[in-house]
Amino acid sequence: MIIGTAGHVDHGKTALVKALTGIDADRLAEEKRRGITIDLGYAYTDTPNGTLGFVDVPGHERFVHTMLAGASGIDAALFVVAVNDGVMPQTREHAHILRLLGIDRGIVALTKADLAPARVAEVSTQMHALLAKTGLPAMPMLPVSSVTGEGIETLRAALLALGPRPRDGEGHPRLAVDRAFTLAGAGLVVTGTLVAGRVRVDDRLMLSPPGLELRVRGLHAQNRQAGEAVAGQRVALNIVGPRLSKDAVTRGDWVLHPDVHAPTVRLDARLRLLADEARALRADAPVHLHLGAAHVMARVAPLDAERLGPGDEALVRLTLVHPVGALARDRLVLRDATATRTIGGGVVVDPFPPRRGRRTVERLAQLAALDAPDAATALRQVLALPPGWTDAASYVRAHNMPPARHAEVMRDAPAVVVAELLMAPGTLEALRRDVVERLAAHHASAPDQPGLQPQRLRLAMPGRPSQTALRAIIEALLRRGLIEQDGPWLRLPTHRAVLSPRDERIWQQVEELIAADRFRPPRTRDLAQAAALPEAAMRAMLKRLQRMGRLIEVAPDQFFLSETVAEMAELAAALANDTASGTVTAAAFRDRLANGRKVAIQILEFFDRAGMTVRIGDERRVRTDRLGLFGVVRKEGNGSHGDHRRS
Ligand SMILES: Nc1nc2c(ncn2[C@@H]2O[C@H](COP(=O)(O)OP(=O)(O)OP(=O)(O)O)[C@@H](O)[C@H]2O)c(=O)[nH]1
Numbered sequence: 235m236i237i238g239t240a241g242h243v244d245h246g247k248t249a250l251v252k253a254l255t256g257i258d259a260d261r262l263a264e265e266k267r268r269g270i271t272i273d274l275g276y277a278y279t280d281t282p283n284g285t286l287g288f289v290d291v292p293g294h295e296r297f298v299h300t301m302l303a304g305a306s307g308i309d310a311a312l313f314v315v316a317v318n319d320g321v322m323p324q325t326r327e328h329a330h331i332l333r334l335l336g337i338d339r340g341i342v343a344l345t346k347a348d349l350a351p352a353r354v355a356e357v358s359t360q361m362h363a364l365l366a367k368t369g370l371p372a373m374p375m376l377p378v379s380s381v382t383g384e385g386i387e388t389l390r391a392a393l394l395a396l397g398p399r400p401r402d403g404e405g406h407p408r409l410a411v412d413r414a415f416t417l418a419g420a421g422l423v424v425t426g427t428l429v430a431g432r433v434r435v436d437d438r439l440m441l442s443p444p445g446l447e448l449r450v451r452g453l454h455a456q457n458r459q460a461g462e463a464v465a466g467q468r469v470a471l472n473i474v475g476p477r478l479s480k481d482a483v484t485r486g487d488w489v490l491h492p493d494v495h496a497p498t499v500r501l502d503a504r505l506r507l508l509a510d511e512a513r514a515l516r517a518d519a520p521v522h523l524h525l526g527a528a529h530v531m532a533r534v535a536p537l538d539a540e541r542l543g544p545g546d547e548a549l550v551r552l553t554l555v556h557p558v559g560a561l562a563r564d565r566l567v568l569r570d571a572t573a574t575r576t577i578g579g580g581v582v583v584d585p586f587p588p589r590r591g592r593r594t595v596e597r598l599a600q601l602a603a604l605d606a607p608d609a610a611t612a613l614r615q616v617l618a619l620p621p622g623w624t625d626a627a628s629y630v631r632a633h634n635m636p637p638a639r640h641a642e643v644m645r646d647a648p649a650v651v652v653a654e655l656l657m658a659p660g661t662l663e664a665l666r667r668d669v670v671e672r673l674a675a676h677h678a679s680a681p682d683q684p685g686l687q688p689q690r691l692r693l694a695m696p697g698r699p700s701q702t703a704l705r706a707i708i709e710a711l712l713r714r715g716l717i718e719q720d721g722p723w724l725r726l727p728t729h730r731a732v733l734s735p736r737d738e739r740i741w742q743q744v745e746e747l748i749a750a751d752r753f754r755p756p757r758t759r760d761l762a763q764a765a766a767l768p769e770a771a772m773r774a775m776l777k778r779l780q781r782m783g784r785l786i787e788v789a790p791d792q793f794f795l796s797e798t799v800a801e802m803a804e805l806a807a808a809l810a811n812d813t814a815s816g817t818v819t820a821a822a823f824r825d826r827l828a829n830g831r832k833v834a835i836q837i838l839e840f841f842d843r844a845g846m847t848v849r850i851g852d853e854r855r856v857r858t859d860r861l862g863l864f865g866v867v868r869k870e871g872n873g874s875h876g877d878h879r880r881s
């Protein structure tokens with residue numbers, strides 16, 4: 235367990251930690267000279283229940299940011315107030331900070347009891363009132379004196395009885411770094427609270443936000459050498475990495491698993507403004523943001539309210555000046571632009587929010603749904619809203635879900651993975667039904683068309699699933715035989731494109747005309763005249779016949795019968811086969827088809843585009859492996875032509 239001190243400057247925090255542990259946490263020469271704590275101090279004491287760790291924080295108003303870095307990782311507060319002084323400004327501010335950080339267990343030490351024993355009852359009453367007003371739970375109040383030793387043993391027992399707060403032992407490891415130093419013989423050491431997961435010697439982790447890879451060479455947990463540290467312990471890691479040095483590490487960095495390395499400059503959070511704030515929070519007001527051990531300037535904008543008045547709670551967008559490492563449910567505290575007052579705080583709801591559309595009705599509903607205490611509940615709630623899915627990678631990362639936890643959350647939500655999305659199982663089924671229903675409706679309204687292309691389908695579908703998600707849905711339907719695919723077209727297995735009786739009559743006429751001179755078919759205009767149709771209508775009809783697989787538009791308004799294209803492909807292959815070079819020339823092809831140079835070249839260029847012929851100067855090589863494109867099947871014993879001669 236880790237205990238953090240809190241309380242006004244000079245009220246006896248460091249003296250009390252020394253009385254409890256024998257350790258003077260004020261290490262710096264300047265601290266000794268000035269008699270105040272400037273930086274975080276650390277002390278440990280052994281108890282029958284293991285090692286108790288202390289983080290001793292400064293009380294001076296100028297060092298509240300340091301107090302915040304220390305307090306973010308603690309289990310319980312040793313909340314100090316000197317009886318000769320009573321409740322003072324930082325007594326109040328630290329009370330707010332404890333409340334905002336969610337540290338709801340602690341002991342109030344009424345220090346310097348030797349100096350003013352008569353005031354114990356009065357200061358105790360003040361503190362009860364302060365806790366109640368702040369929204370902190372009632373805490374035991376014990377008079378103590380670090381000078382006479384009064385109450386110290388009672389205090390120690392009371393602290394031990396508090397017990398640690400629940401921690402996320404199952405997540406990927408995240409260590410909030412509050413100190414870095416080099417140790418002779420060992421090298422770089424970083425210390426901090428392990429807020430999630432486990433760390434073992436030899437683990438490969440990352441310094442985040444810098445994104446530097448590192449290996450754990452050795453570790454201390456609660457001040458003892460260990461092979462493994464677990465969430466809730468204060469940990470010192472001896473780390474090595476190619477680009478790692480003391481200067482690369484800043485207080486507030488994280489040492490974490492690469493899967494949760496995702497520095498962010500935007501956070502959506504639920505924020506409460508303190509009731510004793512004098513003014514409402516302006517939109518885009520600059521603030522100091524404290525998260526974990528980190529501290530960064532940010533702007534805050536209310537999302538589901540126009541303004542945030544004193545005591546109000548709202549969803550807000552925080553836009554940071556520098557990236558920080560943050561995940562869902564991380565606590566945050568805000569101080570004013572001049573860093574003189576704590577103004578509010580809250581909890582991260584979405585560490586990776588979209589840049590645009592932050593205030594749309596849909597987005598606000600999603601945020602409210604995501605604002606749940608556990609990952610499975612948040613997921614169930616958000617998947618019940620439009621569009622019915624969320625990005626899997628960011629959700630898994632935001633909620634620190636290693637594979638085992640991932641599986642558990644998917645089961646509990648419940649949810650399924652569809653390509654890169656998470657969806658409720660019901661949504662997936664509804665989307666599958668939607669695809670089938672849309673195809674059926676399309677076939678009914680356009681019986682002469684082969685089906686729908688996936689892109690058309692996607693644009694028509696509710697919420698527009700991503701390309702990859704739709705592909706995953708389509709593939710599942712194809713595997714089950716519920717739909718079929720012809721080239722780019724999706725269709726129901728029962729569907730075959732058919733023509734209306736009138737169109738069927740036109741088709742017969744067209745087919746006859748084209749077949750009459752199959753290597754040089756009439757152009758669209760001539761066909762339109764012959765059938766007494768407007769040219770545009772004939773063109774649409776011919777395109778439709780192409781989609782049905784009966785015609786192929788080799789060049790604009792130059793439609794050939796499909797089987798003729800296959801026949802010409804076969805002829806080209808045969809011609810190539812009969813030459814020494816294994817290639818076919820436009821002249822030879824024209825002579826064989828007797829259709830004139832222009833049309834012959836149009837056909838060959840069509841074959842080029844289809845990848846069936848490869849042009850080399852004035853000649854063309856035929857790729858026999860592509861003959862199947864037009865339905866030509868090479869017959870057994872037909873000799874060899876094309877490609878392999880040259881290979
Ligand atoms: N008489 C008496 N003096 C005390 C007691 N506790 C602390 N002091 C004195 O009060 C002064 C401040 O004590 P610290 O422990 O440094 O106070 P602090 O709360 O750590 O101060 P900051 O860290 O600067 O906020 C020192 O001179 C201590 O000797 C006590 O129980 N009785």
Ligand SMILES: [Mg+2]
Pocket residue numbers: 247248249270271290291292293
């Ligand atoms: Mg101190």
